[in-house]
Amino acid sequence: MNIGFRHVPFNDEQRATLDAIAHDAGRGTIWFSSEGDPSIEELATCEALMGYFPPATFKSLPELRWVQTPAAGVDRLCGDIYARKDVVLTNGSGAFGIDIAEYVVGGVLSLFRHLPAYHTAQAERSWGRQGVGRSICDSTVCVIGCGNVGSTIAERMKALGAACVRGMDRTRDIASPAFDEHYLMDEPEAALAGADIVAVSLPSTPETQKLVSARFFECMNEGTVFANVGRGVTVDQDALTAALQEGKIAGAVLDVFEVEPLPQESPLWGLENVIVTPHVAGWDDDLVNVRALFEIFRENLTRYLAGDELTHVVDRARGY
Structure with a gap:
């Protein structure tokens, strides 16, 4: 099984850290290109996704168990991810x-x-x-x-x-x-x-x-x-x-x-x-946000691989 990443602003050192955490737990990592959407076939082996992926694909990924979005707001994901009761959705609340x-x-x-x-x-x-x-x-x-x-x-x-x-x-x-x-x-x-x-x-x-x-x-x-x-x-x-x-x-x-x-x-x-301004007040790529998002995901990845409860879990009833 793999952890998939796409549209995340982590630097080489941060990527290497996440690769090591996943590999030590027997998981692979796939860093998808930001150019073009990955296919369902390419995502099929992913049990966790970090970043921005086509929401419509979520329902077709039988191995998927966790989606972490860098964004704090999840309104664009709700319709698709909420249909999967077996998938935990976490966000970047607190990073921005x-x-x-x-x-x-x-x-x-x-x-x-x-x-x-x-x-x-x-x-x-x-x-x-x-x-x-x-x-x-x-x-x-x-x-x-x-x-x-x-x-x-x-x-x-x-x-x-x-x-x-x-x-x-x-x-x-x-x-x-x-x-x-x-x-x-x-x-x-x-x-x-x-x-x-x-x-x-x-x-x-x-x-x-x-x-x-x-x-x-x-x-x-x-x-x-x-x-x-x-x-x-x-x-x-x-x-x-x-x-x-x-x-x-x-x-x-x-x-x-x-x-x-x-x-x-x-x-x-x-x-x-x-x-x-064009929705840039809290941009993922701003360095202070990158550091915060990395810490949120690093902690959650460690928790997920250990079978522990995740942080920043979206309350499906409230929508945030």
């Missing part, structure tokens, strides 16, 4: 918190300090002030979705001097001490009142579809900078666009969208108070 939190901080500060406007002025060789800057220090922050990513965002905001960091989640049981106040998802009026920064880090589940609705944007104010680094479908994009166009909020930092790539006709492209 640092990277994504730094993205949020950088994006918010960019808008707070008018950097997009200054970049435009630089291209035009125009010298002039773009307005009074703002600071994260003494601000009020609300994080919607308080898992690893949301908690790390809260910690970074607190470290930069945020006066109050609020957390919104499905329960009030939020582990990170960086949150000063805890709110449920049906309490946006209290959670979002006076918020200078609102950051969304929600997974895509049936319960989170367009959860951040027009009601949420009505609770924000003309100084709020909004960031979404979870999944695009968790935000009502039409309501967000209207809030930006009408000046109900100050700006947005957006890495995820309802449809990706963001359609050319989307008005979000042309709004000066919006930063658009």
Whole structure:
């Protein structure tokens, strides 16, 4: 039996370490090319897969017992992998918190300090002030979705001097001490009142579809900078666009969208108070993420080969 790898960013030393762990347990390793999809015949001997594989093949692999995806979100896999009750699905949750939190901080500060406007002025060789800057220090922050990513965002905001960091989640049981106040998802009026920064880090589940609705944007104010680094479908994009166009909020930092790539006709492209990036806030290839993903998989591979319980197991009922 073999352990199959594809689309994983591990270096030669990390690959050699994983090869040795597998071989010591009597397993082979196959490092599939990223060019083209491997066939069912090529995958037939794999009992475990790490990386990105065509989900439709899962149902045709009788030896398959475990799939580890580097991604934290598994919504693209659910329909195919969930049909296999005998296959454990684990994810990369916890690997991306640092990277994504730094993205949020950088994006918010960019808008707070008018950097997009200054970049435009630089291209035009125009010298002039773009307005009074703002600071994260003494601000009020609300994080919607308080898992690893949301908690790390809260910690970074607190470290930069945020006066109050609020957390919104499905329960009030939020582990990170960086949150000063805890709110449920049906309490946006209290959670979002006076918020200078609102950051969304929600997974895509049936319960989170367009959860951040027009009601949420009505609770924000003309100084709020909004960031979404979870999944695009968790935000009502039409309501967000209207809030930006009408000046109900100050700006947005957006890495995820309802449809990706963001359609050319989307008005979000042309709004000066919006930063658009192509789902790269927490990229697998970023070195801090590579190290974390390697440790997650190395630990799980050791556990799997020893017959022990795996970590980072996806709860099929919750979808994450």
